[in-house]
Amino acid sequence: MLTIDINKQLGDTLLQVTAELPTYGVSAIFGRSGAGKTSLVNILGGLATPDSGRVQLGERVLFDASRRINLRPEQRGTGFVFQDARLFPHYSVSGNLNYGRPRRGRKTSFDTVVELLGLEKLLPRYPAALSGGEKQRVAIGRALLTEPELLLMDEPLASLDLPRKKELLPYLQRMAEELKLPIVYVSHSLDEILQLADHMLVLDSGKMVLNGALEQVWDSPLLRPWQSVQEQSSLLSARVVETLPSYEMSRLDLTQDISLWVNKLLPQGESIRARIHSNQVSVCRERPQSTSIRNVLPVTLSAIETAETGQYVSLKLDLAGKVLWANITRWALDELQLVVGEPLFAQIKGVSLTSSDLAAA
Numbered sequence: 001m002l003t004i005d006i007n008k009q010l011g012d013t014l015l016q017v018t019a020e021l022p023t024y025g026v027s028a029i030f031g032r033s034g035a036g037k038t039s040l041v042n043i044l045g046g047l048a049t050p051d052s053g054r055v056q057l058g059e060r061v062l063f064d065a066s067r068r069i070n071l072r073p074e075q076r077g078t079g080f081v082f083q084d085a086r087l088f089p090h091y092s093v094s095g096n097l098n099y100g101r102p103r104r105g106r107k108t109s110f111d112t113v114v115e116l117l118g119l120e121k122l123l124p125r126y127p128a129a130l131s132g133g134e135k136q137r138v139a140i141g142r143a144l145l146t147e148p149e150l151l152l153m154d155e156p157l158a159s160l161d162l163p164r165k166k167e168l169l170p171y172l173q174r175m176a177e178e179l180k181l182p183i184v185y186v187s188h189s190l191d192e193i194l195q196l197a198d199h200m201l202v203l204d205s206g207k208m209v210l211n212g213a214l215e216q217v218w219d220s221p222l223l224r225p226w227q228s229v230q231e232q233s234s235l236l237s238a239r240v241v242e243t244l245p246s247y248e249m250s251r252l253d254l255t256q257d258i259s260l261w262v263n264k265l266l267p268q269g270e271s272i273r274a275r276i277h278s279n280q281v282s283v284c285r286e287r288p289q290s291t292s293i294r295n296v297l298p299v300t301l302s303a304i305e306t307a308e309t310g311q312y313v314s315l316k317l318d319l320a321g322k323v324l325w326a327n328i329t330r331w332a333l334d335e336l337q338l339v340v341g342e343p344l345f346a347q348i349k350g351v352s353l354t355s356s357d358l359a360a361a
């Protein structure tokens with residue numbers, strides 16, 4: 001566990017976090033600008049000192065105000081990746097990667113990191129001849145080669161344009177899956193978090209408002225203000241149990257009796273996180289016959305959330321103990337006269353997927 005119990009006054013904001021983060025996979029720190037994300041990561045890495053409290057990684061105490069322990073950044077075994085790559089301009093990519101590498105007792109092979117981040121062709125080049133995304137890949141490689149026990153990433157995609165972000169994300173996903181290294185990842189993009197993280201801590205004005213496994217935090221009403229109607233979604237974890245190669249479809253088992261068909265051919269047995277956009281879910285009282293929609297699932301209406309304004313209302317549906325959200329129009333709600341507790345059928349049109357191997361590990 002990464003145990004955090006700290007207080008730090010930051011101007012008018014009091015940063016106060018008491019949390020445990022897992023020592024595997026990606027833990028995202030999410031919050032608005034000024035919430036305290038960077039300050040928290042700097043505290044973990046020893047770049048800033050809390051006023052009081054304790055930080056402990058596994059058995060190692062990194063900071064303990066009462067025992068006057070405050071390990072220097074280089075003693076903490078943490079690697080940093082910032083928004084800007086901060087490469088040394090006068091070193092080649094190869095030189096940058098080797099900077100800060102321990103001379104003895106190396107566990108991480110240079111070639112493995114170069115392959116993982118697709119850096120082979122870039123090795124002789126200098127930073128001035130790299131794109132933003134390539135520079136970030138080098139910065140990540142450099143951090144990995146310092147053999148950190150914890151990797152801290154502060155909005156590593158924020159300075160990149162959308163095509164560069166898309167280019168870098170698969171490398172980050174692969175890194176998170178293949179390296180058994182805990183990663184703390186600051187971001188204010190829910191999309192990014194969804195694709196990378198297993199765990200999520202949400203800060204608001206210096207206070208921790210949520211902390212837990214992604215699926216649980218995702219479903220919290222406290223996260224709703226950050227999501228527009230288009231972004232609202234449910235996250236469901238499942239395993240691939242059947243495939244139909246000729247239709248390029250796979251069946252995920254949500255429970256023993258309830259499955260979800262998705263438009264992708266996936267390896268059998270793989271753990272998957274399915275994101276179901278609330279706008280892609282509709283409800284009906286009777287099971288529709290002869291429908292083109294493959295997913296018609298029995299649910300119970302557990303709550304109706306109406307906003308004061310806007311066309312839509314959110315229906316909270318119980319799908320065999322899991323939460324599924326559906327957005328329907330107010331008009332449909334009035335016409336159907338839905339009642340909390342009644343059995344319905346949810347029709348699910350589109351599902352997007354991210355691997356949750358790490359979360360399941």
Ligand SMILES: Nc1ncnc2c1ncn2[C@@H]1O[C@H](COP(=O)(O)OP(=O)(O)OP(=O)(O)O)[C@@H](O)[C@H]1O
Pocket residue numbers: 010011012013031032033034035036037038039040188
């Ligand atoms: N050393 C400091 N002294 C005074 N105030 C500070 C200090 N460091 C940060 N702050 C303030 O603390 C708050 C949190 O800052 P921080 O940079 O940690 O937020 P953030 O969530 O990372 O924001 P962003 O997403 O914009 O990077 C801000 O209001 C900031 O102005």
